[in-house]
Amino acid sequence: MKYLEGQVRIPSGCAISAVISKEGKRMTGENIIKSMIPMHDRSNGLGGGFAGYGIYPEYREFYAMHMFFDDMSRRTDCENFLKEGFEIVKSEPIPTRKHPNITDVPVIMRYFVSPLKSVLSAKQLDEKEFVARSVIKINSLIDGCYCFSSGKNMGAFKAVGFPEDVGVFYCLDEYEGYSWTAHGRYPTNTPGWWGGAHPFALLDYSIVHNGEISSYDANRRYIEMFGYRCTLKTDTEVITYIMDYLLRKKGLTLKEAASVIAAPFWSTIEDMEEKEKEKLTYLRKTFSGLLVTGPFSIILGFEGGLMALNDRLKLRSMVVGEKEDKVYIASEEAAIRTMEPEAENIYAPEGGEAVIVKVKEGCY
Amino acid sequence: MLTIEAGQLDFLKLNEAVRSSADDCVINGCLGQRFIAAGLKGKNVIINGVPGNALGAYLDGAKVEVFGNAQDAVGDTMDGGEIIVRGSVGDAAGYAMRGGRIFVKGNAGYRAGIHMKAYKEKLPVMVIGGTAGSFLGEYQAGGIIIVIGIDIGEKNIVGAFPCTGMHGGKMYLRSDCKKIKFPGQVHARKASYEDMQEIEGYISEFCEIFGYGKDEIFNSYFTVVTPDSKNPYKQMYVAN
Numbered sequence: 362m363k364y365l366e367g368q369v370r371i372p373s374g375c376a377i378s379a380v381i382s383k384e385g386k387r388m389t390g391e392n393i394i395k396s397m398i399p400m401h402d403r404s405n406g407l408g409g410g411f412a413g414y415g416i417y418p419e420y421r422e423f424y425a426m427h428m429f430f431d432d433m434s435r436r437t438d439c440e441n442f443l444k445e446g447f448e449i450v451k452s453e454p455i456p457t458r459k460h461p462n463i464t465d466v467p468v469i470m471r472y473f474v475s476p477l478k479s480v481l482s483a484k485q486l487d488e489k490e491f492v493a494r495s496v497i498k499i500n501s502l503i504d505g506c507y508c509f510s511s512g513k514n515m516g517a518f519k520a521v522g523f524p525e526d527v528g529v530f531y532c533l534d535e536y537e538g539y540s541w542t543a544h545g546r547y548p549t550n551t552p553g554w555w556g557g558a559h560p561f562a563l564l565d566y567s568i569v570h571n572g573e574i575s576s577y578d579a580n581r582r583y584i585e586m587f588g589y590r591c592t593l594k595t596d597t598e599v600i601t602y603i604m605d606y607l608l609r610k611k612g613l614t615l616k617e618a619a620s621v622i623a624a625p626f627w628s629t630i631e632d633m634e635e636k637e638k639e640k641l642t643y644l645r646k647t648f649s650g651l652l653v654t655g656p657f658s659i660i661l662g663f664e665g666g667l668m669a670l671n672d673r674l675k676l677r678s679m680v681v682g683e684k685e686d687k688v689y690i691a692s693e694e695a696a697i698r699t700m701e702p703e704a705e706n707i708y709a710p711e712g713g714e715a716v717i718v719k720v721k722e723g724c725y
Numbered sequence: 726m727l728t729i730e731a732g733q734l735d736f737l738k739l740n741e742a743v744r745s746s747a748d749d750c751v752i753n754g755c756l757g758q759r760f761i762a763a764g765l766k767g768k769n770v771i772i773n774g775v776p777g778n779a780l781g782a783y784l785d786g787a788k789v790e791v792f793g794n795a796q797d798a799v800g801d802t803m804d805g806g807e808i809i810v811r812g813s814v815g816d817a818a819g820y821a822m823r824g825g826r827i828f829v830k831g832n833a834g835y836r837a838g839i840h841m842k843a844y845k846e847k848l849p850v851m852v853i854g855g856t857a858g859s860f861l862g863e864y865q866a867g868g869i870i871i872v873i874g875i876d877i878g879e880k881n882i883v884g885a886f887p888c889t890g891m892h893g894g895k896m897y898l899r900s901d902c903k904k905i906k907f908p909g910q911v912h913a914r915k916a917s918y919e920d921m922q923e924i925e926g927y928i929s930e931f932c933e934i935f936g937y938g939k940d941e942i943f944n945s946y947f948t949v950v951t952p953d954s955k956n957p958y959k960q961m962y963v964a965n
Contacts, residue, residue: 695757
């Protein structure tokens with residue numbers, strides 16, 4: 362009997378990588394694809410993906426919904442659902458190339474949409490909340506439909522395959538963005554399937570993750586109290602919802618959100634100055650259910666920036682480098698050197714140290 | 726001397742070339758290839774570029790020199806030989822090494838020297854020129870870790886939680902370590918004359934390799950850390 366992925370356990374790995382231009386200069390996806398080549402052996406071909414920011418300037422006012430459908434009939438179901446709440450200004454298949462290593466391809470579509478004002482006022486919801494709820498509805502209630510990207514002027518692209526093949530498959534060399542993140546997957550406890558590849562995105566937040574969340578179920582139960590639904594059969598998804606909850610709904614700063622998920626040890630907090638101690642104690646106590654334990658290195662993408670973060674014990678590797686207006690982040694220095702051989706100030710952030718890079722205001 | 730242009734060469738092919746060469750090797754343009762010189766003996770390997778993870782794993786007597794930074798797990802479980810890195814190293818350098826020497830000019834990441842051990846004539850030594858990250862010498866069971874902290878200014882010579890679970894070996898830190906918190910089962914004190922005699926040769930070698938003056942380094946304040954008891958787990962599980 363042949364066991365399918367998901368019925369057998371394959372031990373861990375994963376690779377992440379990112380680049381951002383602080384000047385908002387747009388780069389094609391070619392370089393970020395290349396960065397995954399020296400890290401090939403960190404993945405096993407069961408998932409690869411990318412997120413690009415600033416890639417849809419001509420539709421910047423519209424939410425770009427990227428969808429997988431199991432078949433064409435699912436597509437009709439989903440479009441009927443979308444039409445109830447959104448004006449669809451454009452719908453089209455996401456352009457792909459035939460690639461010998463990318464098979465079992467679902468129906469892949471994108472919709473540029475705008476929530477209907479009448480629906481928003483009837484439901485008394487702001488735009489982002491309505492979009493987020495719609496994405497959660499699609500993923501949890503409409504069978505065979507998965508919305509894997511839903512932000513403005515950004516997009517996630519993912520598949521089962523090695524990341525360097527996935528990038529070619531999605532023609533990322535034809536997009537231009539001011540920042541890119543990438544992921545090569547080596548699934549640990551969960552199946553390698555199209556919806557389970559990284560990045561995991563909601564609104565403009567996207568997460569690529571190397572690691573394994575020991576606290577997954579505690580985090581999931583907590584975050585599902587606020588209407589999120591973890592439906593994609595893998596742990597990383599929950600981090601995306603946690604970041605959306607902390608940043609958008611609770612209004613925390615990036616640094617504060619980082620101190621919630623990678624909270625310092627009580628013994629470290631004990632030694633801090635009074636004001637800092639008070640703040641971190643408050644964050645740990647208030648959001649104790651959102652402490653993410655176990656090994657992780659993540660890169661959060663958002664409109665106008667990136668944040669890289671390691672778990673507080675730093676059980677995964679991550680390196681940062683820069684050159685001129687660009688900042689590079691990756692699991693291995695070799696990936697950074699592939700993107701920029703002359704990268705400078707190479708350093709490894711400490712466990713729990715958030716590295717936040719923002720594009721100059723007005724340049725994205 | 727065999728010269729290998731690494732570029733995007735697969736790590737298997739690169740390592741096969743190194744292994745099958747009867748002669749010393751120079752690897753140019755190295756870019757993340759893993760396991761270079763794994764288990765190797767009787768050869769010198771020079772690497773220009775960035776070698777991948779587990780450089781010199783199970784090294785068995787060969788000498789490896791890197792002109793650049795190295796990534797994670799340098800000298801993983803190495804048994805003999807020498808690794809010189811003229812840049813910095815990633816996490817878990819010297820992981821479970823039980824023989825040979827590692828000399829790093831720059832900094833080491835987290836968990837350097839985790840589970841280093843010694844046995845009979847095997848005494849592993851790791852010398853780090855800059856700073857070491859958190860959990861230095863975690864579960865250290867033997868061998869010598871030396872951190873010199875050259876030009877680190879106000880920075881701490883080692884990150885948080887050094888020597889966690891340390892139960893053998895010795896650690897030398899060129900600092901008074903006033904700001905460093907050590908766990909209860911280790912003892913930190915100023916290095917004595919005898920302590921320094923033990924590492925004079927390693928310091929000399931380090932200075933010779935990287936071109937530093939020995940006297941200034943050797944005559945500084947060193948803190949020595951050793952486990953407090955021969956049986957650190959006493960009373961932890963059972964009263965024995």
